[in-house]
Amino acid sequence: MSKNSVREIGLKLLNQVGESGGFSHILINQAISNHDVSEKDKGLLTELVYGTLQRKLTLEYYLKPFVKKKTDPWVKWLLYMSIYQMVYLERVPDHAVINEAVTIAKKRGHRGTSGFVNGVLRNVQRQGLPNLESIKDPVEKISIQTSHPYWLVKRWVDMYGIQTTKDMCESNLEAKKISVRIQPLKNTLAEVEEILKEEGIETARSELSKQGLNIKSGNPLTSQLFPGNLTIQDETSMLVAEMLDAKPGMTVLDACSAPGGKTTHIAEKMNNEGVIYAYDLHHKKVKLVKEKAETLGLTNIHTSAQDSRHLQDIHATETFDRILLDAPCSGLGVLRSKPDIKYHKTENDIYDLAEIQGQLLDSVLPLLKPNGTLVYSTCTVDRHENEEQIKKLLDHHPDFEIDQNFFEQLPLSCRQLDGISDYGIQIFPQDFNADGFFITRIKRI
Numbered sequence: 001m002s003k004n005s006v007r008e009i010g011l012k013l014l015n016q017v018g019e020s021g022g023f024s025h026i027l028i029n030q031a032i033s034n035h036d037v038s039e040k041d042k043g044l045l046t047e048l049v050y051g052t053l054q055r056k057l058t059l060e061y062y063l064k065p066f067v068k069k070k071t072d073p074w075v076k077w078l079l080y081m082s083i084y085q086m087v088y089l090e091r092v093p094d095h096a097v098i099n100e101a102v103t104i105a106k107k108r109g110h111r112g113t114s115g116f117v118n119g120v121l122r123n124v125q126r127q128g129l130p131n132l133e134s135i136k137d138p139v140e141k142i143s144i145q146t147s148h149p150y151w152l153v154k155r156w157v158d159m160y161g162i163q164t165t166k167d168m169c170e171s172n173l174e175a176k177k178i179s180v181r182i183q184p185l186k187n188t189l190a191e192v193e194e195i196l197k198e199e200g201i202e203t204a205r206s207e208l209s210k211q212g213l214n215i216k217s218g219n220p221l222t223s224q225l226f227p228g229n230l231t232i233q234d235e236t237s238m239l240v241a242e243m244l245d246a247k248p249g250m251t252v253l254d255a256c257s258a259p260g261g262k263t264t265h266i267a268e269k270m271n272n273e274g275v276i277y278a279y280d281l282h283h284k285k286v287k288l289v290k291e292k293a294e295t296l297g298l299t300n301i302h303t304s305a306q307d308s309r310h311l312q313d314i315h316a317t318e319t320f321d322r323i324l325l326d327a328p329c330s331g332l333g334v335l336r337s338k339p340d341i342k343y344h345k346t347e348n349d350i351y352d353l354a355e356i357q358g359q360l361l362d363s364v365l366p367l368l369k370p371n372g373t374l375v376y377s378t379c380t381v382d383r384h385e386n387e388e389q390i391k392k393l394l395d396h397h398p399d400f401e402i403d404q405n406f407f408e409q410l411p412l413s414c415r416q417l418d419g420i421s422d423y424g425i426q427i428f429p430q431d432f433n434a435d436g437f438f439i440t441r442i443k444r445i
Ligand SMILES: C[S@@+](CC[C@H](N)C(=O)[O-])C[C@H]1O[C@@H](n2cnc3c(N)ncnc32)[C@H](O)[C@@H]1O
Pocket: 255, 256, 257, 258, 259, 260, 261, 262, 263, 279, 280, 281, 282, 285, 306, 307, 308, 309, 326, 327, 328, 329, 379
């Protein structure tokens, strides 16, 4: 496949995600399998689509002085993709970027379109791009420099201050670190390290999970250990099951379990003994949990499609030693791997999700045994869905409190973080170069 056609596929995907709201990670994977893209071109395609999407607001700002008339959405995305390459990809010379953009424009549009694309890109090359340093408003400056919507930057600055917000937004533009979780009932950590090393995959032990390895180089998907003995999982996500601290023989509820990353981690920590009731809304999603458990050889997981806002209909009260509510959330901690979220989520979505999170918490709390503990987690960075949600819960349920042992059991590298509060821990993406997560643990008094 020529680079040209990789760029054409990239443009098609960008237009689709940008204009119709598809998810970039799903569409890229589909495109790769549909078009039989080579290993080398996979990298370029991913870079073009993710890079352009990640920097969309910056690219829009760059382009504004050069485009005075209304353009078709695909032409706009072609210009964004081209400027992205001119600014951020040193290995591609500007003249090659312009030539390829003009070729695509000729193919997709008419003569006028290709002339227009040529003119705009040549003007960019001649005149240079607007200087982002001259933006006066500090919120707008972060918004444009790091391509996060103004409302979100403003909201984060109000919640966490300007420096933390700037660090977070910059960190969201970095490439995602890959981490894996070992299946400790099949191999020890040392065995996995050894096998991966022999396969040319370099790793470093995680500070957040005894089962975690961060990948330094190489592709763990090619390992003989994957997928039966190895799970791809973000390092901060692994901390959730660590903090749930489920023991062999316990009865555990995982109220929002799909696709099963944390359920299977819990089962491994329970030595595959006891029982986990793993629920999610739809059969299709629950099936993913079941399949993941089968792949890893875990048999103590009972899956069923349920709305966890009504679990008291099937479970008597005070049933569980441990409950995990890994709640549906706005996902603002995972913008590195899902950049489309930052453009599509609204403040209203945050309030709607918080409503559901509150209903889920109210529903599962009565199912906790005396001395049992509940972990509440989200992969988002927002006080309304996190600390304020927990404050509200404690105000309404005087028989529950934050489990103070939670803070003592946190890994050392978490204990000094800015995100520690009376209500739990907010991990920012910049803390571990990983997903942003909120985690807390509540106990029945
Ligand atoms: C953050 S994801 C869970 C990720 C999962 N714990 C893991 O580690 O793989 C949240 C899940 O909540 C599910 N969900 C949303 N509303 C729900 C409800 N009312 N009852 C049960 N599950 C729900 C969603 O379908 C989604 O799969």
